[in-house]
Amino acid sequence: MSKLGWMIAAVLVAGAGAFVWQSTRTGPGPNGHSMTPPDTSDIADGAAIVAVSVPDDLSSLAQMGERAFNAKCAACHGDDAAGREGKGPPLVHKIYEPSHHSDMAFVMAAKNGVRAHHWRYGNMPPVDGVTDADVKAITAYVRALQKENGIF
Incomplete structure (x- = not known):
């Protein structure tokens, strides 16, 4: 196989590896975000999910x-x-x-x-x-x- 063929194969293998790694990860992703929704089962239907502080002044x-x-x-x-x-x-x-x-x-x-x-x-x-x-x-x-x- 030519050098170009080896390079293309290496890029494809690296891409496939990155895809598999990302799709099997658990826990927070980039910037601390988790794609798993937080557990809200203990919150009553229709109730606020988070406590929010409101600024004193808004533009x-x-x-x-x-x-x-x-x-x-x-x-x-x-x-x-x-x-x-x-x-x-x-x-x-x-x-x-x-x-x-x-x-x-x-x-x-x-x-x-x-x-x-x-x-x-x-x-x-x-x-x-x-x-x-x-x-x-x-x-x-x-x-x-x-x-x-x-x-x-």
Whole structure:
């Protein structure tokens, strides 16, 4: 086999090894995130999943986002984005820190919905009636809550 053939084979073997290693890992992944949802079995249906500290002051954009969040998101994601057991995950959670879920991820989730991948609450449908500007404000609100709770 030629040198090029050996190099291609080595890259394929290394890629396959990395794939197998990643798919068989347990516990936290990159940035301390675990793909296994936290155990919430001891939380009553509809109750907040996490405790959230609210900042004393919100920017005007985050204040608009709070109003939009309460109107469009809180039914599933809970008051102050603390989540609601059986309904939707908390957005004030390490899983949603900016390095793992960018601001654009929030826009795409609102527009297109999201397949369940971190939590066991089923797929999130697209959110009717929210604009990109609404989601930008909602994201500012969620990021302010996250920062107040040590997630940044």
